[in-house]
Structures are given as C-alpha cells and as structure tokens.
Amino acid sequence: MSDKLGYECKMYYGSAALGVGETAVNGSYTELDLAKDVNVPLDKAEADMTTRKSGGWKETRGGLKDGSLDFELKYDSDDAGVAVIRNAYLNNTSILLAIMDGDIAVTGTEGFVANFEIMSFPINQPMEEGVMIAVTAKPRNHHEWYEVGA
Numbered sequence: 001m002s003d004k005l006g007y008e009c010k011m012y013y014g015s016a017a018l019g020v021g022e023t024a025v026n027g028s029y030t031e032l033d034l035a036k037d038v039n040v041p042l043d044k045a046e047a048d049m050t051t052r053k054s055g056g057w058k059e060t061r062g063g064l065k066d067g068s069l070d071f072e073l074k075y076d077s078d079d080a081g082v083a084v085i086r087n088a089y090l091n092n093t094s095i096l097l098a099i100m101d102g103d104i105a106v107t108g109t110e111g112f113v114a115n116f117e118i119m120s121f122p123i124n125q126p127m128e129e130g131v132m133i134a135v136t137a138k139p140r141n142h143h144e145w146y147e148v149g150a
Contacts, residue, residue: 004101009111011035011071012104013084014096017115017142024113024146027096029104032081034074036132040099040112042067067112068138069099075123075131085135089118094140100148107149114139 012029045063076082088095095118098104100111120136 006038008102009038010100010103011038012098012100013081014098017094017096017140022142024098024144027098027113029096029098030081032073032085032097034076034079034081036072036074038069038071038099040067040069042112065143066139067114067143068136069097069112069116070134070136073133073135075133082133085118085133086121088116089121092117095137096142097137098146100146104148108147110145110147112144113146114143115141 011032013032015028015030018024018027043066045066047061047063049059049061050057051059073082073085084095087093094115096113097116098111098113100109102109116137117140118135119138121133123131123133125131
C-alpha cells in the first residue's frame with residue numbers, strides 16, 4: 001500500500017469482543033467516524049542482557065509489547081459509536097477496536113485490532129471550540145495485527 005494521510009485511515013468498533021481462538025476476521029465492525037487524531041503507540045519493554053562478555057557494549061532484547069490507543073472523539077450524545085465507547089468506560093467492559101489504514105472490507109488493508117478497555121474518558125468543553133472526548137484505551141486481550149485478505 002502507498003503512503004497515507006490520516007484522514008484516509010479508519011477506526012472501527014466491533015459488535016462484541018473477540019473470544020479465545022477467534023481472529024479479527026470473525027468480527028463484525030462499524031466505523032467510528034467521529035474519531036479524530038488517532039494515535040497508536042506500539043512499544044516494547046527493553047530487557048538488559050549485558051554481561052561481562054559484552055565487550056563494553058550494552059545488549060538489549062525486546063520484552064513485552066504494549067499497544068495503547070489515544071484518540072479524540074467528537075461529542076455527540078446521539079451517536080451510536082460515542083455511546084458504545086462511553087458504555088464500555090462506565091461498565092468496565094471490553095470493546096473490540098480496529099485501527100486500520102483504510103476500509104476494513106478492502107483486501108490489503110491492515111492495522112491493529114484488540115479487545116480494549118477504555119481507561120480515560122474526559123469530556124473537554126472549551127469555550128470557543130467543539131466539545132471533544134480525549135479517549136485512552138489499553139488492550140485487555142486478543143492483540144492482533146490484522147491484514148485483510150492475508
């Protein structure tokens with residue numbers, strides 16, 4: 001796939017969290033089209049593997065991965081996607097989210113999919129700007145890099 005601009009990417013929520021043994025292909029998705037400025041920091045912890053045999057150089061090995069998710073959501077009390085995210089936060093339940101580089105129904109599209117827990121849901125009401133929700137989500141389980149048609 002060629003280079004992308006952020007507005008060409010898409011974010012989806014699933015009808016239900018994925019269970020054990022299921023993959024993203026098993027999910028049913030709805031676009032979360034009120035999302036803005038989505039950030040998917042994929043990181044690894046670092047394990048120091050340095051020994052006296054390392055010749056004065058540090059040796060590092062990747063540890064556990066972390067795939068959190070930060071995004072703004074335009075506040076709309078009538079939007080189903082906003083309600084799904086809000087309810088997942090209020091009820092401490094998992095929500096299936098897919099952060100894709102395009103349309104999830106198109107072969108070749110790829111992205112990060114996981115059952116997330118909504119950790120932060122502050123509603124920001126600036127005087128001269130639109131009301132936005134600054135959502136932070138952390139993977140609860142079922143982490144997958146999903147490639148449509150792969």
